[in-house]
Amino acid sequence: MGLDMLTYKMDSNDNPSGIISHFYDGKCIFMTGVTGFMGKVLLHKLLDSCPTLESIYVLIRPKRDVLPHVRLDKLYDGPLFKNLKETNASSFKKVFAIAGDITLPRLGMSNDDFDMVIEKTSVVFHSAATVRFDEELRKSVTMNVEGTRSIIELAKKMQKLKALIHVSTAYAHCTDHSKIEEKFYCNYNNPDNIIEKCQNEEMDEDSKQNLIGEHPNTYVFTKALAEQLLLDKGQSLPLAIIRPSIVVASWKYPIKGWVDNFNGPTGLMAGFATGVLRTMHVEKDFLADLIPVDVVINAMIVAAWKTAEDYTGNPTIPSVYNVTSSSIKPITWGQVHQAQSASVNKYPMSTMLWSPGCTLTRYTFHDRLNRWLFHYAPALIIDGVQMVLRRPTFMRKLINRMTEAIEAINFFCLHQWSWTNTNLNNLQSALVNTDNESLESFSFDIRSLDWKIFMDHNVLGLRHYVLKNHPDSMESSRKKLNILYFLHLIIQLAFVFFLIYNLMNVYSTWDVSKDIDLPVPGYPTLSNNIMARIWNTVPGLQHASTLGAAK
Numbered sequence: 258m259g260l261d262m263l264t265y266k267m268d269s270n271d272n273p274s275g276i277i278s279h280f281y282d283g284k285c286i287f288m289t290g291v292t293g294f295m296g297k298v299l300l301h302k303l304l305d306s307c308p309t310l311e312s313i314y315v316l317i318r319p320k321r322d323v324l325p326h327v328r329l330d331k332l333y334d335g336p337l338f339k340n341l342k343e344t345n346a347s348s349f350k351k352v353f354a355i356a357g358d359i360t361l362p363r364l365g366m367s368n369d370d371f372d373m374v375i376e377k378t379s380v381v382f383h384s385a386a387t388v389r390f391d392e393e394l395r396k397s398v399t400m401n402v403e404g405t406r407s408i409i410e411l412a413k414k415m416q417k418l419k420a421l422i423h424v425s426t427a428y429a430h431c432t433d434h435s436k437i438e439e440k441f442y443c444n445y446n447n448p449d450n451i452i453e454k455c456q457n458e459e460m461d462e463d464s465k466q467n468l469i470g471e472h473p474n475t476y477v478f479t480k481a482l483a484e485q486l487l488l489d490k491g492q493s494l495p496l497a498i499i500r501p502s503i504v505v506a507s508w509k510y511p512i513k514g515w516v517d518n519f520n521g522p523t524g525l526m527a528g529f530a531t532g533v534l535r536t537m538h539v540e541k542d543f544l545a546d547l548i549p550v551d552v553v554i555n556a557m558i559v560a561a562w563k564t565a566e567d568y569t570g571n572p573t574i575p576s577v578y579n580v581t582s583s584s585i586k587p588i589t590w591g592q593v594h595q596a597q598s599a600s601v602n603k604y605p606m607s608t609m610l611w612s613p614g615c616t617l618t619r620y621t622f623h624d625r626l627n628r629w630l631f632h633y634a635p636a637l638i639i640d641g642v643q644m645v646l647r648r649p650t651f652m653r654k655l656i657n658r659m660t661e662a663i664e665a666i667n668f669f670c671l672h673q674w675s676w677t678n679t680n681l682n683n684l685q686s687a688l689v690n691t692d693n694e695s696l697e698s699f700s701f702d703i704r705s706l707d708w709k710i711f712m713d714h715n716v717l718g719l720r721h722y723v724l725k726n727h728p729d730s731m732e733s734s735r736k737k738l739n740i741l742y743f744l745h746l747i748i749q750l751a752f753v754f755f756l757i758y759n760l761m762n763v764y765s766t767w768d769v770s771k772d773i774d775l776p777v778p779g780y781p782t783l784s785n786n787i788m789a790r791i792w793n794t795v796p797g798l799q800h801a802s803t804l805g806a807a808k
């Protein structure tokens with residue numbers, strides 16, 4: 258299409274969108290994790306806001322015999338890229354799918370692709386990882402640690418490298434520290450030794466748990482190992498580490514509320530919005546550190562520019578950026594629940610199974626009791642009805658998957674941390690000092706974020722992009738919500754009346770002294786069957802009463 262002033266904003270130096278975009282002018286970018294949630298938004302942002310970059314090489318693993326370029330084309334067919342395809346379809350010609358796998362030596366690339374990448378690449382964004390908290394240890398180490406080692410080895414061969422951005426997690430060091438600073442923390446495990454151990458040794462569950470130590474899961478453990486690997490082997494590189502907290506739907510870009518997966522809080526929100534999730538084990542007064550995906554992506558793009566600016570060629574400790582929200586826009590789990598409840602009632606799902614409602618409790622027994630009453634029992638009843646009707650059962654599988662998701666994030670809902678953001682704030686200040694176009698396009702300042710409005714967009718994104726509810730079904734969904742809410746109230750009232758009726762019956766239907774043939778002056782009247790069974794089953798009571806009467 259060309260650099261057309263009708264298409265792109267120009268600054269005083271005739272650079273599209275200012276200094277940050279100009280940094281990517283004519284550069285080749287290498288990306289991992291492009292098919293993931295963050296990777297899609299990063300690709301969209303680079304194509305949309307850095308139009309003069311030369312090319313983007315995206316590493317994609319062939320999946321079920323589907324070739325990488327086919328997977329890339331399918332990615333473009335999603336709603337995220339719809340507007341970009343309409344306004345700047347030629348930008349997609351800059352993206353090249355490279356067959357590879359981060360778990361393989363040299364990332365599984367062919368010799369020709371490997372040579373091309375090391376010859377041309379200037380910026381690397383490494384976000385590929387397994388994000389499953391309960392992933393098997395060997396697979397998690399292979400993807401998150403060994404994959405990072407392969408990226409480092411590749412980057413050291415790159416002839417034009419200006420910046421390498423590695424995506425870690427704000428929770429990488431959550432086991433030993435309640436306040437996490439933007440620095441490296443000592444990890445006494447040797448990453449290379451852990452890789453070799455997982456590759457060559459068969460470990461039982463006890464051995465795996467001893468290796469993981471106090472880390473809550475394999476994801477956190479391997480992310481901490483990857484950071485240690487970067488510290489040990491990456492000091493000669495122009496390297497920066499981005500540590501996002503809990504990445505959620507987009508705030509502003511490219512679509513408000515866009516999300517396309519059930520990972521983390523989104524899956525639980527889906528369970529709540531459809532009326533399936535009824536209880537959560539959580540400290541509702543603890544801070545929930547949520548960060549919109551577009552905020553993280555902007556920080557990554559600006560961090561690459563800043564890393565290249567500051568790089569001198571001498572070995573140095575890489576910069577670390579905690580991309581978190583709790584120190585700037587704090588919100589508790591209880592407030593998240595309230596905001597989500599309001600948004601779900603405003604924009605209900607057409608796929609609701611019951612009226613949304615969820616109890617947040619800090620007590621394990623209370624949560625487990627609620628699970629049996631409101632998760633497992635209804636699941637057994639619904640699946641039983643399905644079996645009688647000769648239809649496929651689904652509810653127990655759904656509840657089991659939801660329970661696994663809850664267990665995976667329990668640790669993070671029952672603990673609280675704080676993060677420093679000095680480096681991130683300095684990065685934002687450096688962006689402010691560039692130009693208005695760069696600030697407008699790449700700002701990651703969340704001070705103007707309104708969580709209630711964000712939750713409205715998040716719920717709409719969940720409704721339209723994840724659960725695939727048609728926008729035209731909103732009115733019928735609201736009617737359905739009212740009906741389900743009314744039925745829920747009827748069942749609650751019926752249960753209350755049932756309890757009251759039985760309690761009244763308990764205290765008014767039977768006289769103890771008459772039925773057990775023993776005078777008990779002033780003894781309250783109790784239910785016939787219950788008291789008689791207790792009296793006849795426990796001989797000690799009869800003996801004690803006989804002694805009492807004799808006296």
